[in-house]
Amino acid sequence: MGRPNLEILWRAGGWLALASVAGLTVVLIMTSSFDAAAILAFPFVVTWVAAPIVGAAAFVGASSTHTGAIAFLVAEVSLMVSTAWLIVRQLYLYPGPLSGVVFIPWPVAQWVVLGVVFLAALLFGWRMRPDFLRD
Numbered sequence: 001m002g003r004p005n006l007e008i009l010w011r012a013g014g015w016l017a018l019a020s021v022a023g024l025t026v027v028l029i030m031t032s033s034f035d036a037a038a039i040l041a042f043p044f045v046v047t048w049v050a051a052p053i054v055g056a057a058a059f060v061g062a063s064s065t066h067t068g069a070i071a072f073l074v075a076e077v078s079l080m081v082s083t084a085w086l087i088v089r090q091l092y093l094y095p096g097p098l099s100g101v102v103f104i105p106w107p108v109a110q111w112v113v114l115g116v117v118f119l120a121a122l123l124f125g126w127r128m129r130p131d132f133l134r135d
Contacts, residue, residue: 006063006066006069007068009060009063009066009070010060010061010063010069012060012070013056013057013059013060013061013072013076014057014061016053016057016073016076016077016080017050017053017054017057017076018058020050020053020054020080020083021046021053021054023048023084024045024046024050024083025042025046025073025088027091028045028046029042029044031091036076041078045103047104048107049083049105049106049107050102051070051111051112052079052107052110052113052114053076053079053080053083053108053110055111055114056073056075056076056114057076057120058074058081058101059072059075059076059114059121060072060073061105061132062128062129062132063126063128063129064127064129064130065126067107068121068126068127071117071121072117072121072127075113075114075117079110079113079114080115082108082110083106086102086103087098090102090103100118102132113131
């Protein structure tokens with residue numbers, strides 16, 4: 001009976017990651033100048049900024065318990081909200097000629113936060129489900 005609820009959490013993590021990638025793409029398209037360099041940079045920028053969120057979604061999918069899945073789902077949503085706040089702050093509230101530069105180190109900080117959450121989860125007994133990496 002507990003397994004279907006866990007699958008809902010796994011799917012929610014995946015859909016949230018997909019939504020964040022789509023949202024980042026839309027924001028880039030809306031704020032772009034549409035020159036060749038910007039269009040070629042789109043996939044790299046979206047991949048760089050969304051990678052920690054997708055990583056958190058992978059941890060949600062790898063969780064074998066409800067507690068672990070919920071903890072990583074909260075981390076994923078927190079990363080999404082912090083990225084959205086950064087976008088609003090840098091591109092709309094305080095725009096400037098170098099507003100986009102902050103997106104370069106931001107994912108590194110998010111990876112650090114996700115690593116801390118992962119280590120805390122390991123300390124509290126989190127383990128990857130055995131069938132996660134099977135084909």
